[in-house]
Amino acid sequence: MANLRTYTLIYILLVALATGKFVFFEFNFAYATAIGGTILLAITKILLIAGYYQHLIEEPRAISYMMATAVFMVFLLVIAAGYSIQ
Amino acid sequence: MSDLPPMTSVKRWLVTTNHKDVGILYITTALFFLLLGGAMALLFRVQLWEPGGLGILEPVQFNQAVSTHGLLMVFWFLSPIASGFANYLVPLQIGAKDLAFPRLNALSYWFYLFSGILFVLSFFQGQTYAGGWTLYAPLNVPMYTPAMDATAGNNAAILALTLFVMSITIGSVNFLTTIHRSRAEGLGLWNMPIFTWSWLLTVWMMLFAFAALLAALLLLSIDRLFLTQYFMTDQGSSLLWAHLFWFFGHPEVYIVFFPALGIMFETFQTFTGRRLVGRKWVIIAMVLVAVQSFLVWMHHMFLTTINLEIKTLYMATTIGISLPFDLMVFSLIYTMVKGRVRFTTPFLFSLGALVLFILGGITGVFLGAVVLDYEFRGTYWVVAHFHYVMVSGVTALVAGLYYWWPKITGKMYSEALGKLNFAVYFIGFNMLYFPMFLAWETPRRVFHYGESAQIYHQIATVGAFVLGLSFLIMFFTFAKSWISGPKAPDNPWEYSRTAEWAIPSPPPLENWDGRPSYASGRLEFVDDSPAATDGGVAHGQGTTTEASVEHEAEHADHASIWPFGIGVGTFVFFLGLSGLTPFVANFAEGTAEPPEGLDGFATQPDIMYPVLIALGMAIMAVTLFQFGREKFDAPVMNIAERWPFGGIGNTKFGIWVFLASDVIVFGAAIGAYIFMRLHMGWMDWEFDPITMAGLVNTYILLTSSFTVIIALVMAERKNKSGLLGAMGATVLLALAFMGVKAFEYTQKMGDGHYWWYSIEYSIYYVTTGLHALHVILGVLVALFMIYRIISIDAYLEDHRPVEFFGLYWHFVDIVWVLLFPLFYLM
Structure with a gap:
């Protein structure tokens, strides 16, 4: 299991990524770019949560x-x- | 509760969690539903005696009989009887003492039974479902078909099916955990008995396929109960249903057939005295079919408006799936050729199943070709083909009944009666279904047909009664054996080769005294007492040993009343839900923006139903609480083959398996959104989100994920106040999330945008609502955990439950990661 510091860093990262999604759509990005960027950010968030909070990287x-x-x-x-x- | 009453006591059957008892319950209940489904079939076969019907059924009654026959046979008979065999035999065949989660196993059964009772009750609540077993949209909603009025009976039938699917999901998780983590030492996957192999692949298919059906049924139920629009629009709804249903429905064919196939393999081996020819290739072929089963669903949609390219592709994949079956059929034939056949009753039924399956398979190839399907779709050709495949499976399941009857009851049956049974069955089967090929131009589910087909229908009707008679002979044979049959030896079949035949008939409660092991290459029972294990026990590669050795000596519990109690509560709750529609319709009519076309929903409200909902929830609350509190020991096998899922505990593995299924449920719901939006035109989607509410909730949910992980750290540090604080913060954050959601919904409704307003709003409310429901369930679990921390200092010595809760909670967070952009940004 990771330590509290790692968990905290991931939390900060997750909040930043969530804000990133919002930024894509609130500022003047092309719609396709915003969708593409948001999908990328969402995948990154999911991998972080599954990998570290659900400890998937430590499981078989x-x-x-x-x-x-x-x-x-x-x-x-x-x-x-x-x-x-x- | 741990003491198990004797088998003669009714209480025994209410509290048992033992896999053999549950297996018997499944088999007997499934046979009851076989009789009920069979009675429906006899009813409409009589109606079909002459073109235009004999007049014993009203048109809508005919539709009800046809629909409930299909639903009962496919859902409440075929899969559950196979589940009964699997319950009884799989632990025996793999060397386990029970399933991994015995109480959940009992819960699966009670959900199954009560779903069946709810389905039967639907006949008495106005009328039951009459839109065909495939539940096609828009026939499945009241919008366009007066016969589909949202009577409580129609709703109850759909809800019964939903409850049934919940039972299947719980069972799938249990079996996957058991087979992957409780195989006896030395029993690698390749060497696993072939029936268990067939069941393992069945439950893998069940896990993914039934999850898609669960999603479809949830959406349909919400349409019917709350007036959402998923299957009521004139654009895309019918295609959406077809995709969701057949993504489940085609694998379902193999889900139903695989256990039958496993029985055929077992009985062919036993009664030819020969190992299955090309055994490894047969296993590979089964794996291929299981994978391919998810790649052919659109061949059920050749007559819809899907494009020609995808139809052509699915024609190719459909031809492709027949190839592994060819290999299996040749293996069975060659096993017979190479062996010395003994024509016992089980073998005769298995051989009959093979012959019928070949016919069913060949006639199905016609339907896989797009051009031919244009002609055959919706005719009796489909009915005949379908029954030759599915009822050939039933034939093999009857073989299984005869094959394992001596093991389960300890009594032998009369071979003469068994063979008579087979003769009558085989004649009845072919009299019933073969004329349907000749009468193929008859439209399906209609009792009007050309006069030239009358003779074929009359032969079929006579055949139906002959087939029915064969089942009476079967029940008589078993009853006679039960009452006065000679005692069965441990192994009545000379060349049987699986572990259940190495122990007494019937087997003792805990199956075996020693530990079964295949480490030496053959079945042995190892004495693991301290003296015997001095110096260690040798075990094969891939075998893992649990750290908690003391568990092996633990007393195993076999009784709990709470699964039954939860079953009762859920049943009452679902029964109450079935009468909810009129209340919602009344509410909708009182709003500023009532939905159009409420005629079909306009049944009278009955106060009994809300009372039942409240009562059901109360019973569920009490029984689930007691279930959570109950101390119930289900020892984990210390030494077991666990590839490829070693290095993870049973419960954690079970939760991951459940989450895999939930991925499909949410995926299908999100997929429904994407599909309907694509169908409408992505940019034409008219929905006005409150983006800031979504963003705030994103931060709240992410923070709650963080507090859950802090709770785990606190539990590991044995810090009670830290653990309590973190869990409490999680609950508060969840409530804040729900508060924002309530604000959001209120705003929307204030603008007149109720869930029935448009398909856009239906999807928004339902998808985010499904997620919110997960949050609420998580809050309830968290509150229970807080109660346990306060009352008994729980999770400080063993922090795993906190981790398990976290797995679920983070999953809910992950779903929101997707919902936020989909519903608030795009």
Whole structure:
């Protein structure tokens, strides 16, 4: 398990990243850029929370693969269904 | 509660958590629902005796009979009976004493039973569901179909299915944890019995597929109870349902069929006296099917408006999934050719299942081709093909009943009666379903058909009664065996090869005295008493040893009344929910912006239903609290094969598995938003968010994640006040989050933007509401933990529960990470 200092640093980072998402849409970024940037920030936040707060980096790799499979299933459903109506 | 009453006591069956008892409960309950589903089938087969119907059913009654037959057979019979076999046999086959979470196993059963009772009750609440087992939109909502009025019965049927799926989810988590973490020493995955293999893949498919169905059912239930618009719009709703339903529905075919296939493999091995030919390839083929099952769902949508490119792609993947099945079929045939067949009753049923499955498989290939599907879709060709596949599975499940009957009851049955049963069954089956191929032009779920098809329908109806008779013979055979059958030996089958046959029939409560081990290459029972283990116990590569060795000697509990109590509470709560719609409709009519087309919802409010909701919640509160407080020992195996999930505790692994399922539930809900927005045109989405509220809530939730992690640090440091403070702060932050949410919702409603206002607002309220519901559940757990910290200094010696709670809470935070940009920024 990480120590309190690491947890605190990650918390600060998470707050900064959340603010970043807001900034993308409140200032004059192109819509596509704002979406792309926000997705990147969201993925970074999710990886930080899962990796350090949920300690996924310390668990057996198989747990990460299982969760990645679940996420893949969602992408499969959403992308295929979305493509089907294009 | 730990003492288990004798099997003759009713109390035993209410409190038991033992896997064999639960298995018996599952099997007997599933057989009851088989009879009920069968009675529905006989009803509408009589109606189909002549074109236009014989007149024994009103049109809407016919629709109800057809729909409930499908729902009962697919959901309340097929999967649960397989679950019964798995409950009884999987722990025995892998060398475990019970499932990983015995109380949750009992809870799965009670949810299943009560979901079935709720479904049966739906017949008596106005009318039950009549829109077909696929619940297609918009037939599944009252908006366009008067027959779908939001009567309590219609709602109850949908809610019953939702409760059933909850049961499946809990069961999947339990079995995955058990099979991956409780295999006897030396029992690597490759060597696992083939029935257990088939069940392992089944539960993996269940975990992901049923989560998509759960999401779909939650959205549908909310549409029906609260008047949201998911499946009521004229643009995109029917496609949305079809995608969600068939993402579940196609894997469901294999979910239903795999356990039957596992039984066929087991019985072919036993009664040919030969190991399955190409066993490893068969396992690989099953894994391939399990993966491919999620890549073919759109072949159920060839007649919808999805584009031709994706139809072509899905035609190819559909052809692809038939290939591993070819390998399995050839393996079974070749095993038979290479072995010496003994035509016992279980083997006859398995062989029959193989023959029927081949026919069902071949006729399905036609439907996989887009052009042919244009012709066959919605006809009796589909009905015939579908039944040849699914009921061939039933045939193998009957084989399983005969095969394991001596083990479960300790009694032998009459082979002569068994063979008679098979003969009548096989004749009845083919009389019933084969003429449907010949009458293929008959439209599905309609009792009007061309006169030229009448003779085929009449043969089918006679066949239905013959098939029904075969089940009466089966019940008679088992009853006779139970009352006066000779005692069964431990192993009545000469060449059986799995561990359940190495112990008495029926097996003792805790299965075995020693520890089962395959380390030497064959099954042995090891004495792990201190004298015997002096010098250590050898174990194979990949075997992990739990640090808490003292657990092995622990007394295992087998009884708890609380799973039953939670089942009762949930049942009452769901029953109450089924009558909520009229109250919501009345409320909606009183607002400034009432929804259009409330006719279908206009049933009379009945005060009984809100009372039931309150009562159900009260029962759930008490029973869940007692469940949490109860001391219940379910010892973890010290020495076990755990690849690839070694190095993590059972409970933590179980929570991760549950979260994987929850990823799909939320993913499907978020996917519904993305799909509907894409369908409408991304920039045409008309929703006006309160961005600052979303941002503030983001900060609040992130901070609560931080306080939860601080709570874990405090628990590790055994700092009680720190732990209490951190947990208390988490609760306060969660309440602040809910406060902001309440402000936000109030603002929206003040502007007349209720959840029925448009699809945009429906999705906004439901998705953020589903997340808020997770927050509320988290708060309840946190409050319980605070109570435990105050009352018994909990989590200071063992901080793992704080970590487990954190896993859930951080997941809720992760979901918000996605919801914030989706609903407040984009």
